[in-house]
Each structure stands twice: as structure tokens, then as C-alpha cells.
Amino acid sequence: MSEITKIQLGQNGPMVSKLGLGCMRMSSIWGGPTPDETESIATIHQALDSGINFLNTGDFYGAGHNEMLVGNAIKGRRDDAFISVKFGAIFHNGQWIGLDLRPVAIKNFVNYSLTRLGIETIDLYQPSRMDDSVPIEDIIGTIAGLVEEGKVRHIGVSEITADQLRKANSIYPISALEIGYSLADRQIENELLPTAKELGIGVVAFANTAEGLLTGDLKAPIAADDHRNHFSRFQGENLVHNLEKVETLKEMARLKNVTPTQLAIAWVKEQGDHIMPLVSMSRRSRLPENIAAMEIVFTPEEMNLLNSTFAIGAMQGGTYLQR
Numbered sequence: 001m002s003e004i005t006k007i008q009l010g011q012n013g014p015m016v017s018k019l020g021l022g023c024m025r026m027s028s029i030w031g032g033p034t035p036d037e038t039e040s041i042a043t044i045h046q047a048l049d050s051g052i053n054f055l056n057t058g059d060f061y062g063a064g065h066n067e068m069l070v071g072n073a074i075k076g077r078r079d080d081a082f083i084s085v086k087f088g089a090i091f092h093n094g095q096w097i098g099l100d101l102r103p104v105a106i107k108n109f110v111n112y113s114l115t116r117l118g119i120e121t122i123d124l125y126q127p128s129r130m131d132d133s134v135p136i137e138d139i140i141g142t143i144a145g146l147v148e149e150g151k152v153r154h155i156g157v158s159e160i161t162a163d164q165l166r167k168a169n170s171i172y173p174i175s176a177l178e179i180g181y182s183l184a185d186r187q188i189e190n191e192l193l194p195t196a197k198e199l200g201i202g203v204v205a206f207a208n209t210a211e212g213l214l215t216g217d218l219k220a221p222i223a224a225d226d227h228r229n230h231f232s233r234f235q236g237e238n239l240v241h242n243l244e245k246v247e248t249l250k251e252m253a254r255l256k257n258v259t260p261t262q263l264a265i266a267w268v269k270e271q272g273d274h275i276m277p278l279v280s281m282s283r284r285s286r287l288p289e290n291i292a293a294m295e296i297v298f299t300p301e302e303m304n305l306l307n308s309t310f311a312i313g314a315m316q317g318g319t320y321l322q323r
Contacts, residue, residue: 003051004017004018004019004050004052004291004294005017005018005294006018007202007273007274007275008274009124009154009175009176009202009204010154010173010174010175010176010200010202011173013154013173013176014082014124016053016054016082016202016276017052017054018276018277018294019052019054019269019276019277019279020056020204020276020277020279021043021044021047021052021056021278021279022056022206022281023040023044023055023056023061023066023069023280024057024058025281026282027061027065027066027069028062028065028094029061029062029227034062034065035283039282039283040069040073040282041069041072041073042284043281043282043283043286043287044073045077046284046287047281047287048081050287050291052291053080053081053082054082054084054204055081055082056086056178056204056206056278057070057083057084057085057117058085058087058089058128059085059086059087059109059112059113059116060089060091060128064112067085067113067116068116068117070083070117071116071117074117074119075118078119082123082124083117083119083122083123084123084125084126084156084176084178084204085113085117085124085125085126086127086128086158087106087109087113087125087126087127088100088105088109088127088128088129089128099127099128099129099130099133101130101133101138101139102134102138103134103138103139103142106127106139106142106143106146107142107146110122110125110146110151110152111151120150120151121151121152121153122151122153123154124153124154124155124156124175125143125146125154125155126156126157126158126176126178127157128158129158129159129160130157130159130160130164136164136171137167139168140155140168140171140174141171141172144172155173155174155175156174156175156176156177157174157176157177158177158179159178159179159180160192161191161192162191162192162195165177165195165196165201166195166199169199169201174201175202176201177192177196177201177203178203178204178206178278179192179205179206180205180206181193181203181205181206181207181208181268181271181275182207182208182209182210182264183214183249183267184210184213184214184242184310185207185210185315185318186310186311189312190312193271193272196274197274200274201274202274202275203272203275204276205271205275205276205277206278206280208277208278208279209264209265210315211228211233211234212228213234213242213243213246213315214246214249214263215259215260215264216246216253216259216260216261218239218243219243220243221236222239231317231318232316232317232318233315233316233317233318234317237316238317239317241315242315242316242317245309245314246260248305248306248309249263249306249309249310252305252306258292258293259289262290262292263293263296263306265277265290266293266294266296266297267298267303267306269294270298270303
């Protein structure tokens with residue numbers, strides 16, 4: 001396997017692998033079964049062995065299960081891992097019931113995360129989203145206090161607007177913005193990405209295949225019990241239209257002797273030296289192909305074809321659930 005290059009998160013921030021490992025799918029999501037823990041831990045170990053040190057989790061993934069799993073995986077290897085944790089989302093019986101971003105809640109959340117992870121300091125700590133329930137000053141200010149206490153090293157944000165990003169960064173230096181980004185979801189190129197670049201903030205880009213739309217494996221219609229039916233992008237004529245666009249990606253992948261998924265990841269990593277594709281995996285078998293995707297290069301003609309085929313607005317429907 002090729003050596004994973006490093007990028008810097010934020011101005012004077014930490015150096016991390018340009019490919020990140022999303023651990024969410026190692027726990028039950030959308031009410032589904034929990035993947036084999038032994039295989040999940042082995043996947044984390046192999047990722048660390050391969051030079052992938054950025055591990056992304058959330059205190060609400062599997063109601064704490066994900067943090068405990070990551071904690072077990074990094075025992076004896078703490079220095080090899082950079083741990084990113086999201087907080088603030090509240091679920092009950094697998095259903096979203098809101099956000100809790102109050103300072104008193106954040107101080108409570110962080111201690112539970114530290115205990116489940118079995119560590120003394122979280123490398124990157126970030127609210128999973130922001131609404132208007134709590135002033136940004138109070139949210140970021142509280143995490144800044146945790147930095148002073150030594151419980152957090154760096155502050156991140158997730159799924160916010162350009163204005164919110166500016167405000168957060170004015171309160172305390174933000175190291176990373178976590179946001180969904182793919183060929184099929186490029187709206188953030190208008191304001192949010194330019195703002196992050198201007199402020200010197202690293203971008204942790206998840207959902208590189210747009211919930212599987214860009215894998216080339218999807219066919220219309222999807223099964224009635226598929227969780228993606230929640231998203232308008234996967235419904236009716238929207239899905240038929242979108243899969244026609246994906247044919248261009250599939251043909252390019254065939255010509256380059258790679259998979260559409262690899263191309264989707266490669267496109268994201270090509271969008272900037274400060275941008276990290278965050279890829280969810282729960283099996284070791286996925287690691288070689290995803291690492292290989294980081295070595296794919298595009299000709300100008302190939303990049304132009306992808307950018308025109310998947311221009312902003314070209315895809316119908318969305319994959320963002322309004323909360």
C-alpha cells in the first residue's frame with residue numbers, strides 16, 4: 001500500500017492523514033445491526049498501520065457504543081491515533097429528538113466521551129450541527145474552556161454556514177470544518193469552502209459517494225426498507241435522473257481500471273491540499289481500494305468532464321435531512 005500523505009488542519013494546527021477513517025458504520029445506524037466488533041477493531045488497527053491516523057466518531061453513534069469500540073481499538077496505540085469526536089445530537093430509541101448545545105451539557109458530554117474512549121484528551125471536539133438555540137459564543141467559548149482544562153486539543157465545527165464559520169473562528173481558532181462533500185453535493189463551493197480556505201481551516205469531507213449514489217452499484221427503484229428512501233434524491237424520477245449522470249462516472253472508472261467509488265474519493269481529495277476525504281469503513285477489505293484512490297490522478301479533460309456532468313444543480317433532490 002502507498003504511504004498516506006499528511007495535511008495540516010488549520011493554521012498552525014495538527015498534521016493528520018489526508019485520508020480519514022469514519023467509524024460511524026462500526027455501530028448500529030438507522031436501527032440496523034451492529035457490525036462484527038472484532039472486524040471493526042481489526043480495521044482500525046490496519047488503518048493505523050497504513051498511516052491513517054484520523055479516526056472520526058461521535059458520542060451519539062450507537063449511543064456511546066462507537067466511542068467504546070474506538071477506545072478498545074486504540075488501547076496501547078494512543079499516540080498513533082488522532083481522535084475526532086462530534087457531540088450535541090440527542091437520540092431516543094434510534095430517533096433524532098434534537099440538539100443540546102448548552103454549556104452545561106457540553107461539559108457533561110466531554111467527560112462521558114473521555115471515559116468511553118479511555119483517553120485524557122480529545123484531539124478534535126466539535127458540535128455535530130448548530131442551530132439558534134444557544135449562541136455560538138457560548139458553544140465555542142465552552143469548548144475553548146475545555147482546551148484550557150486540557151480535555152480538548154483542537155476545536156472543530158460541522159455542518160454550518162459560512163457566516164457561522166466566520167463567527168466561530170473569531171471566538172477561537174477553528175482547526176477543521178466537517179461537511180458533506182461529493183461530486184453530487186457541491187453547493188458548499190459557493191460560500192462555505194472559500195470561507196474555510198480564506199480562514200486557513202481544514203476540511204473533513206464526508207459522504208464522498210453521496211450515500212452510495214456514486215458507487216455505480218445502485219439501481220432504481222431502491223428497496224422499500226432502504227433508509228435512503230428518507231432522502232428525496234433517491235425517490236422516483238429523481239433517482240432515475242441521477243443514475244443517468246452516474247453512468248459518466250462508471251464509464252470513466254472503466255477506462256481508468258478503477259471503481260466509481262475510488263473516482264468519487266479521488267475527486268474530493270483533488271479539490272485542495274486542505275481537504276481530507278473521510279471514508280466510512282467497517283471491514284479491512286475496504287482499506288486497500290480506498291487508500292489506492294488517493295493515488296488516482298485526472299487529466300484536465302477528465303476533470304472537466306466530471307465537473308460539467310456533476311455541476312451544481314445537476315443532481316435532483318438532496319441527502320440532507322432537515323432537523
